[in-house]
Amino acid sequence: MIFITKLRNYLRAPLSAVESAEVKLDLLEAVDVTWLEARLRVRLSGVFAGGRASLDASFASRWRRGPAGLQLESLVLRSGQLVSGSGKAFVEGAIPRGILSIGRADPRFLPPNNPLRYQVLRHAIGGASAADIDGDGRDDLLLTQGDGLRLFLNRPGPKGLRFVEATSAWGLDAVAHPNVCLALDFDDDGDCDLFVGSFYGPNHLFENTGGTFKDVTKGSGLAQDDMTSIACAADFDGDGRLDLYLGRFLDARRDIPQTMLYTRNGAANRLYRGLDGLRFEDVSAASGADDAGLTLGAAAGDLDGDGDVDLYLSNDYGRNVLLRNQGGGRFSDVALESGTLAVSGGMSASIGDLDGDGRLDIYVSSIRSNQRWFSEDVNVRTYVLGIVKSARRKGMQRLFYDLRKHMGSDWPRVGRASLKGNYFLRQKSDGTFEDWSERSGAAPAGWYWSSGLVDLDNDGSLDVVAVNGWITGKKKTDL
Secondary structure (H helix, E strand, C coil), X not given: CHHHHHHHHHHCCCCCEEEEEEEEEEEEEEECCCXXXXXXXXXXXXXXXXXXXXXXXXXXXEEEEECCEEEEEEEEEEEEEEEXXXXXXXXXXXXXXCCCCCCCCCHHHCCCCCXXXXXXXXXXXXXXXXXXXXXXXXCEEEEEECCCEEEEEEEEECCEEEEEECCCCCCCCCCCCCCEEEEECCCCCCCCEEEEECCCCCCEEEEECCCCEEECCCCCCCCCCCCEEEEEEECCCCCCCCEEEEEECCCCCCCCCXXXXXXXXXXXXXXXXXXXXXCEEECHHHHCCCCCCEEEEEEEECCCCCCCCEEEEEEECEECEEEEEXXXXXXXXXXXXXXXXXXXXXXXXXXXXXXXCXXXXXXXXXXXXXXXXXXXXXXXXXXXXXXXXXXXXXXXXXXHHHHHHHHHHHHHXXXXXXXXXXXXXXXXXXXXXXXXXXXXXXXXXXXXXXXXXXXXXXXXXXXXXXXXXXXXXXXXXXX
């Protein structure tokens, strides 16, 4: 009840109905024999002043041990953010508008099959792309769902926006096990072609022939690029043609992350240089863009304003990477010196001017956001010491060197860093970046699978949309 009282005081208005209230131990700050101090995160939502409101607040609390256990001694509001309104800004409209696509785990990886050492990848099914496929001036939708690909064409109707499924008509019903799709005009003929990626199985390149897609993978120069997790395209070498960058994960059939906090044993990412006629050349190693992190997010943009396209990679289980374009599509990792080094369970990356100063910033979403209690420094030291004493030490030397190189003597705090959560990396006037995640309120607690930047309220400033969730119900496939 004391929490509700504090929240009422903070809101300074009657809270007529509380629909949900969550309290989370955010950080255990100090412990003694008779007392402890902890940072608490509180989320509250309900009815407020005739509309709806939600509050995300942080409290400093002090607890004293007594005969009846821990007793709350003090509770002080540290910070909070209130969002209020009618509660009707967004209304779910996919099914009424003809979009029905249900994500399913890849059937190859479900019982009784068990081909994966790293079981999490059975759920890697979500990919989407929006583009004008049929050239009518309206954006259409491509959605992956684990066991196939769905194409929905945008068609105006008497009641507004409508979509009609055209998967089979456009020759896409035989695409198996896709998890990445990217619709762009790769051959510069005025219509959208299609790249489709898969974890295990061939990737595909489709040419838009006007009313249907033609599979032109053979002869395209694209390998059977297993472990593809993300795709982005840009003219990285400045020759006027689109190039294709593929982020890749590890081979989950035989590998697992080297450690749960920091790993570098991913399948090397690939950069394909665009040639004429929907053909590509693999320049991954020569370009320096073949990062070995477990890449799940890639954002392309001219971060340093020198006229060519740079890449920021969001890597799971480890450090993120800024690949600065040195010219001609040759890259070097400058995350450490640029201030963009972020250790996290990285899921996605976005580039945009978040503070309106004319310089591009970076936003990264991460799972396990604000779970730092899970791996305090002493646990990391003990964990690493156990590896050093074990037979695994020999095979981990390169990883430990990488960890020490990027975190220096502060390496035991990799646990806190990797579980810190989402990052807002703000670019300064000298071209370096600083971490504004917590001071900006852009690193909330949760499990953030993806994010994007868009001006939702038309006020001229970019907002952040972050997708949050985990398995919370009886249905184990419900994220």
